Amino acid sequence: MSLATVFTDTLQPWRTSVIQTFGEPYVPPDSSKICRIASASFPRPSAGNAPPGVLEVLHSPGHHEAAVTFHDPWTGTLLTGDTVLPGRLFAFNAAAVLATMERLVSFAATRPVTHVLGCHIEMTRRPGRDYPIGADYQPRERALELPPAHLTAIRDAAAAPVAAPGVRAHPDFVLYAQPGERDFGRLLRRGRAHKFLRKLAAR
Numbered sequence: 001m002s003l004a005t006v007f008t009d010t011l012q013p014w015r016t017s018v019i020q021t022f023g024e025p026y027v028p029p030d031s032s033k034i035c036r037i038a039s040a041s042f043p044r045p046s047a048g049n050a051p052p053g054v055l056e057v058l059h060s061p062g063h064h065e066a067a068v069t070f071h072d073p074w075t076g077t078l079l080t081g082d083t084v085l086p087g088r089l090f091a092f093n094a095a096a097v098l099a100t101m102e103r104l105v106s107f108a109a110t111r112p113v114t115h116v117l118g119c120h121i122e123m124t125r126r127p128g129r130d131y132p133i134g135a136d137y138q139p140r141e142r143a144l145e146l147p148p149a150h151l152t153a154i155r156d157a158a159a160a161p162v163a164a165p166g167v168r169a170h171p172d173f174v175l176y177a178q179p180g181e182r183d184f185g186r187l188l189r190r191g192r193a194h195k196f197l198r199k200l201a202a203r
Contacts, residue, residue, distance in 0.1 A: 058107060062097030063090055069104065076114030078104070084154060085118020086142050088130060088187075090176045091158055094165075101155035108148045115145040127171035132194035133187050146172060 060069040063082045070079040083089075083100060091097040107113075121141045122130045131138050150172060157168065157175050165178035167186075176183060 056111075058103065060100045060104065062093055062100045065093075065096070067100075071107070071111060071113070073112060076112040078108065078113050078116045078148075080104070080116055081119045083118070084116055084146065084151065085120060085122070086144065086146060086172050087118070087120065087122025088133075088174045088176055089154065091178060094158070094178055098155070098158045101151065101158050105151045105155050108151055113148045116148060116150060117145055120144075123172060123174075128169040128174070130169075130174050133191035134195055135191075137198070142172065 054073065056071040056073070058069045058071070060067045060080070060083045067081060067083050069081065069083060071077070072079070084104070089097075121138065121144050123142045124131060124138075125140050125142050131141070153170065154173065154175075157170060157173075158177075160168075160177065165180065167179065167183050168175050168177065
């Protein structure tokens, strides 16, 4: 079953519920076009010797089939979007997530990677504790940057979903391994309760 089919058949009711509760999310441009532009604009550097101003682009499906990761050799920053971040990591396609993490671990072993930066923060400073979905106020959040060693930690965690689907909290991320309707239900109920309490507090 393709990831697109999983999204359409399994997640569409949940996505509709999220939009009704928290509003329509931002829809990014077609990632395939981004890849073509990046490939045309930046020549591929030789391993470990990328000159300043040259970016490498990696296809990193799993969270989304069109996901990409950027590496800037000048700063050593690996920009991973929703694929790797301090927050909820959705492994809808366990095999694709594991393959992507294997690729990123191997990539980081041959490149200067100083920080891994995702696109947002969902974790508090308390290990293993995330903010409710839809939270618009996140006091005491952990830092955005993750050390390169976290790529290995996430890779190792992603190796288990096939045998044990479900939600597993780790100190700096929460892995939703092939999540089901019950997992999304708990996530939504917690988000709605948080939103209700925020409204009460604002009165």
